[in-house]
Amino acid sequence: MTLAADTLSFGYPGRTIGRDVSLAVKPGEALARLGPNGGGKTTRLKTMLGLIAPHGGSVTIDGRRLSGISIAERARLIGYVPQAHAGAFAFSVRDVVLMGRTAHQGVFAKPSKSDRAIADARLTELGIAHLAGKPYTMISGGERQLVLIARALAQEPRYVVLDEPTASLDFGNQGKVMRQITTLKARGLGVCFTTHDPNQALRHADSVALLRDGTLVSQGAPHDVLSRVKVEALYGTKVEMILGQTSFAFVPG
C-alpha cells in the first residue's frame, strides 16, 4: 500500500523540470517535500495527482500505474488540497465541500442525502460547521484552507496531497492548518505535502525529501536529513539552528 513515484521525470510540455525522483508515502504517514520556490515542487505534485503526464518513469498507487486509472477512480484514491484561492463565484462553503463528492456521482446526479451527510460531517470534524452557509469568497484564507481540506476528505480518498497548505497564511492559521496533517495521518491517510519551511517538515512529517532544481538532493527521516549544513545548501543562505529540550528548529539569516 503506497503512493509512489519511480524514477519520475516531470515538467510541462516541451520542458522537463525534474528527473529521476523516487519517493513513496504509506497510509498513516506524512511525506514532506521541501525546497526553495521554483524547485519543481508544485509541478511534481501535479504529476503525482495525474494532472500532468510524466515525462519518464511512473507514478503508482498500490502497485497500479496512475495512467491506467480513470479520472474518477483517481479522485476516489487521492484527495487534492490546492493553495487557497478566492474563486470566481460565491458558492457557499457547504457547496464547495459537496463538490468533493463529484467522483462518487453519476454525470447527471445531484448530491444525494448521503453526500450531504458526508459533507456536513467533514465540516463538523474540521470545526467549521458554523461557516456552512457563508459564501466561500467571504471567509478568511485560513478558513478557506480548512474548507479545501474538508472537500478533499469528502472525496473519501486513501491519500491526500496538499500544495503549500500554509502559503500566505498568518502565524496562527499556519498552526491550525498544520495540526490537521497530524489528524489526517491518524485517520490512516497517506499525506504528502509541499512546503518551503523546514520546521513544518521537522514537526509534522515522517519522512522528508529535499528537492532543488527538480532533483532529489536527499531524503529520509526528518531528524536525519535536516541538518544545518543541508538546509543551508538547499536554500543557499545562512541558517541558525535553535535547540530545545527534545526538538530543534531552524531560523534563516
Add this chain to the structure above:
Amino acid sequence: MSEASTVGDAARERGVRLVSGLGLATLILVAGVAIAFSVGRFPVTLGDLGVALWSLISGQPSGLAPATEAVIFNIRGPRVVAAILCGAALAVAGAAFQGLFRNPLVSPDILGASSGAALGAVIGIYFSLGIFGIQALAFAGGLLAVALVYLIGSAIRGGDTVLVLVLTGVVIGALLGAGVGLMKYLADPYNQLPAMTFWLLGSLAGTDKSDLLPLFGPVLAGTLVLFALRWRMNVMSLPEEEARALGLATGPIRIAIVAAATLVTAASVAAAGVIGWVGLIVPHLARFIVGPEFGRLIPTAALMGGGYLLIIDTLARSSAQIEIPLGILTAVIGTPFFIWLLVNARKSWS
C-alpha cells in the same frame, strides 16, 4: 448553538433563498404576461386570456369575440411566448458560459454564436430567401461558428484551454463581423439594407405561430441538458486542474455545456435577431438572489430572463409610434443597470 443545528440552519436558509428567488422570478414573469396582453391597440384582459386558455384545454368554445381570440392566439400570444423563450434562452446560456469561463463578464455570444447567426441571416436576406430560409441560415451559422471556434481552440495545444477558446472566439467573431459588414456593403440599400439593420438590432415584430416550434424545441432541449448537468457545471467553474482532481472529465463536459448553450443561443438569435445584454445581466441578477449554485441559478435565470425580455418587448412595441429594436432598448436599460450592479452588487460575482 450546536454544530449540527448550524448545518441545518444553513440548509434551511438555502431553501428560503431558493423559494424567494423563484417566487420573485415567477412574479416578474406573470406581471410581464399580464402587461404584455393588456398593452396595445386591442387590449386583452387577464380574464379574457384565462377564458381563451381554458377553451384551448377543454376544447369548449370560449364565447369570446373572434377578434379577441385572434389577438390572443395569432398575434400577441405567439409574440409573448417567443419573447419568454428567447429571454429564458439567453439568460440560461449566459449563466452557463459565465460559469464555464469562470468570468462573470461573459455573454452568450462569447464563442461567436451571435456573429455566426448574424452572418447567416444577412446572407439569407441578401439572397432574398424568405423568413424561414433566413432563420435556418442564422441557426446554422451560429452552430457552425461555435463549432469552428471550438475545433480551432482545441487544436491549439499548450496554455490555458479556456483562455485559448475565448481568444479564438474573439478572433473568429471579428472575422464574421467583417463578413456581415461586407454583406451590408453589397446589399441593396433601399430594400435589403434596412432589413439587415433591423434584424441585427433584434426584433420580435414578425413572430407568428409557425416560429414557435423551431424556437421551443432547441431551447427546451438545451436547457434540459444544462439543468441535468447542473452539479457538473458547479465543478466546472473551479480552476481546470481542481475540477479534474475532483474526478471530473472536463473535456467531454465542456463540449456538452458549449453545445447545449450554443443550441439555445442560436435558436434565440434565429428567431429574434441579435439581442445583447440579456445574457449578461439576468444571470447576475439571478445569482444575486439565489447564489451561484447552478441547480438554483438555471431555473431562476430562465424565469427572470423570460419575464425581462417580455417586458422589454412590450415596451418596444408600445412606447413609441414605431417599433423600437430590442437590442437598443436592452442596451439603454442594461447599461445603467450594469453600472449599478458594479457599484452595489459586487458580492454576487467577486
